[in-house]
Amino acid sequence: MKKVDLEIYDISLTGSSSGAYTMVMGVVDGNVRIPVVIGGAEAQSIALELENMKSSRPLTHDMYKSTLVAFGMKVDEVLVYKFEEGIFYAKVIVSNGDITEEIDSRISDAVGVAIRFRSPIRCYESIVQQAGINPQEMSPGLALEINIEVGNLDEEEDLSLDFVSSPDLELLEAELQEAIDNEDYELASELRDQIDKIKNKKKDE
Numbered sequence: 001m002k003k004v005d006l007e008i009y010d011i012s013l014t015g016s017s018s019g020a021y022t023m024v025m026g027v028v029d030g031n032v033r034i035p036v037v038i039g040g041a042e043a044q045s046i047a048l049e050l051e052n053m054k055s056s057r058p059l060t061h062d063m064y065k066s067t068l069v070a071f072g073m074k075v076d077e078v079l080v081y082k083f084e085e086g087i088f089y090a091k092v093i094v095s096n097g098d099i100t101e102e103i104d105s106r107i108s109d110a111v112g113v114a115i116r117f118r119s120p121i122r123c124y125e126s127i128v129q130q131a132g133i134n135p136q137e138m139s140p141g142l143a144l145e146i147n148i149e150v151g152n153l154d155e156e157e158d159l160s161l162d163f164v165s166s167p168d169l170e171l172l173e174a175e176l177q178e179a180i181d182n183e184d185y186e187l188a189s190e191l192r193d194q195i196d197k198i199k200n201k202k203k204d205e
């Protein structure tokens with residue numbers, strides 16, 4: 001399978017109360033963006049290395065690098081090899097010139113180690129097609145006017161849209177375009193997954 005090179009485009013707080021961050025990976029020499037939700041500690045570790053800053057004590061990814069170097073190993077590449085149910089699967093490929101090993105890893109840890117070795121970060125082209133978001137290939141957003149009549153607001157009501165029971169593909173695509181325009185890649189990723197599920201369901205019918 002063909003591989004493509006990735007680079008880190010942006011790391012930003014998701015805005016949720018969980019303290020998670022969205023790391024946006026970009027295809028080198030391309031417009032496709034791949035949003036990945038990562039933890040705060042991993043986001044800080046990656047950001048510090050990108051800014052050429054050092055913490056007072058070694059972080060986990062620093063220790064990982066020091067351990068590999070101590071045993072004469074280096075990171076040849078990081079490969080994102082699978083995307084399933086919203087989860088990215090990665091492996092760190094290390095070698096000492098004679099022996100090559102593939103180490104299973106979370107994508108956030110794999111990226112944190114790769115940037116410390118200045119090693120390439122790659123993924124299969126099929127994953128880009130699955131998880132990538134390309135603003136230039138999106139159809140123009142639809143102008144929508146939604147009027148909601150609310151009765152008694154004293155009691156909490158669930159006004160969320162039920163995409164599973166009554167999916168509206170055009171509405172989802174319009175919201176996806178709006179999320180991309182606003183660079184809200186976390187929301188865009190969730191909407192993209194919803195759209196893919198609806199399209200796959202229609203294919204199976």
